[in-house]
Amino acid sequence: MASLEIQNLQISIGDKPIVKGLSLTIRSGEVHAIMGPNGTGKSTLAKAIAGHPDYTITGGDVLLDGKSVLEMETDERARAGLFLAFQYPSEIPGVTIANFLRAALQARLAEGEEIDASAYYKRLYAKMDLLKIDRKFTSRAVNDGFSGGEKKRCEILQMAMLEPKFALMDETDSGLDIDALRIVAEGVNAQRGSAISPGILLITHYQRLLDYIIPDHVHVMWDGRIVKSGDKSLALELEAKGYDWVKQEFAAASA
C-alpha cells in the first residue's frame, strides 16, 4: 500500500506564508476532502506538493512511500506517481490529446522501450467512452478551445491513463454543471474501485461534489492549517452552518 505523508508543511509565496504547518497522511484507496473558504491555502498546498516553481517550501516534508519528494523536479514527482488535476488546466496549442498522453506515458518507460500503439489507442478509447468524451477529441489540441467541463473531463482522462498512486484534485467541481459533475465523479469512482486505487486529495468549496465522490475523511482548512477533521458528516455540517461557524470556532479555540 502506498502512502503520501504531508508533515508539518509550511509554504510561502515570496515572503508571505500561506500554509502554516499542515499534516495529513493519505493511503491508497482513501479519499480525503479538504474544504475551506477562499484564500485559505488549499490550492497552494496542491500545487506546492506537485512542485510548482512559484511556491517555496519553508518547512516540513512530503513523503511518497517514505521518500521525500521535495528535492525532486516536478516531472520526477509526476513519474513517481503524483498527479495534479488542475483547477485551470493549461492549453497546449497544436499538441493533440493522443500525442500528449502518449508522450507522457513514453516518459515513464525505460530507454529503448516503445509504447504499443494499438494497445494504447484501445485503452485510450475505452477511458474516453467511460468519461463520455467523443473519440474525435484524440485529435484535438490539449484543452485548446475546450469548455470548462471538457477541460475537467480531460483532466480525469489523463489521470485514468497515467494511473497515479496519488491524485490531488484542485476544485475539479468548479465550473461543472450537474451532468458533467456526475460524469467526472463516475470517472474518479471507477479508478477508486479499480486495482490501481489511487489515494485522492479532493479540494473543494462545496459539499455537492462529495455526494458523488464519497470521502473517507473530511478536513476543514482555515488560515493555512487544518482546523477540524471528521467523516462525511462534517461536510454536511459545514454546508448547513457555513464557514463562519468554523472561523468562530477556530477563533474561539485559538483565543
Add this chain to the structure above:
Amino acid sequence: MKLPSETLSPAADETVMENPTVGIDQTKGDFQYKVDYAFDAGTGLTEDTVRYISSVKKEAPWILEFRLNALKKFFSMPMPTHWATKDLENIDFQKIRYYLSQGQKPKRTWDEVPDDIKKTFERLGIPEQERKFLAGVEAQFDSEAAYSNIKDIVAKQGVIFVNSTEGLREHPELFRKFFGKVIPTGDNKFSALNSAVFSGGSFIYVPKGVKVTQPLQAYFRINAENFGQFERTLIIADEGAEVVYMEGCTAPKFSTSTLHSAVVELVALKGAKIQYITVQNWANNVFNLVTKRGIAHEDAEIKWIDCNIGSRLTMKYPGVVLKGERARGEVISIALANDGQHQDTGAKMIHAANNTTSNIVAKSISVGQGRSTYRGVVHIPKHLKGCKNNTECDALLINTNSRTDTYPAITVRGDQNATQHEASVSKVNEEMIFYMQQRGLTEGQAMSLAVNGFINDLARQFPMEYSVELKRLIDLEMEGSVG
C-alpha cells in the same frame, strides 16, 4: 593555390568531433573526416580564384566571362548593412576557401563513392533514404557532387537531374536559356558572389506533362574548415510538369566561421508545379546567406517550404514572381533561433499578372538569446486586378530574453486586389511547462512538445520523412536549450 595534379598529404585518421554532453544522435551532423582534395583554390578571393575554378571545370568561355563580371559586381557592391545586421561585417572574404574537390565525376552508385565521403553520407542516413522514398539523390561534398543518381523509371521519362557542372556541360542550351534570368547576378551582393564562384548544386529539367511522383533530393555537406559553399541550383518544370525537390544541409562545428551562399532559381512554365523543401541544420557558426526565387507562368504553382534550424546568421527570403495569369505562389517558413543565432527570414511575392494569388505563412521560434526577424515583401501593382495575398506571421518566444521583429512591406495598389495580414506573438509560459512537467515530461521534452505544437499545422504539409526529421531536430535543439 593547388595545381590539379597535386594531392594533399595522405589522409590521417578520421577525426570525429566530440560533443561532451550527449550521444551520437545530437551530433548527427557534427563530425568531420579528413579528406584528400585534388583541387583546392586556396584561401582568399581574386580573379585568379575564379579563373582556377572555371579551368578545373573546363568551362565554356561565356561562363568564365559571366563569372568575372559577377566578381566585379561583388567587389563593387556594399554590404547591405543599412538594413541588415552588422554581423555581416564579420565575414572575412579573404580567409575563406572557395573551391575544394576530389575532382572525380559524381558516382552513380554508393559503392563507387570514395570511402571517406561515403562514410559521411552513410552516417547522415542518405543512402537509406534514397532506397526508401526518393526518385533521385545528389550528395554534394564541399564544392562538388560526390554522388548523383536518378531512378531509371524517372530518367526514362526524360527527367534530367544532374549537378550544375554537368548541366552546363551536357545541356548548355537549356541551361543558358534560364540561368541567371530569375535572379540576376547583381540582385544582391551574395548572389553576385555566388555567380562568381558557384560550384555544385542541382540542375533539373522535367519535360512537358511529366509528373515526378517521388521527391528528388540533394544533400549539401560542408566538411572543410574556413570553407565557402556556393551551390547553384536551377530547376525547370516544363508545361504541365510536376516535381518535388528537397534539400538538406549540415556542417560540423568548426571554431571559425563558414559561409554558405547559394542561389536557387526555379522556372515553372505554364501549368507546372514545383515544390521546393529545405530542412537545414547548419552548425551555429555558419553564415547562411541564400537567394531563392522562382518564376511562375500562367496557371503554374511554386511552393517553397523552408525550415531554418541552426546557423549563426541566416538571411533568406524565398520569392515567387507571379508572371502569368492565375499563377500561385506560396512560402511556408519555419525558423528556430537558439542562443547566439539570428534567423532573418521571410518571403517575397511579386504579382505581375491578373488573378494571381500568393500565400505566406511564417512561424518563428526564439529561444534564449536567439533572435528571429521576419521580412516580407508583397507587391501588387495598380494596373492588375483579381490578385490576392494572405500573409501570416506567428512568433513564439521561449523566455524573456528572446527577440523577434517583423518587417512586413505590403504594397497593394488599385482597388481590385485583396490582401490580408495577420501577425501574432505568443510565449511558452511557465504554467504551460509546469502543466506538461506535471504529466511526467522533462522540461526539455515539454518545451519541445510546445514548439512542435506551434508548427504542427505547417509540419503536417511536409512529406512524412521530413516532418519526422524536423521534429527530431527540434527535440535536439530544445533538449540542448534547457539549462
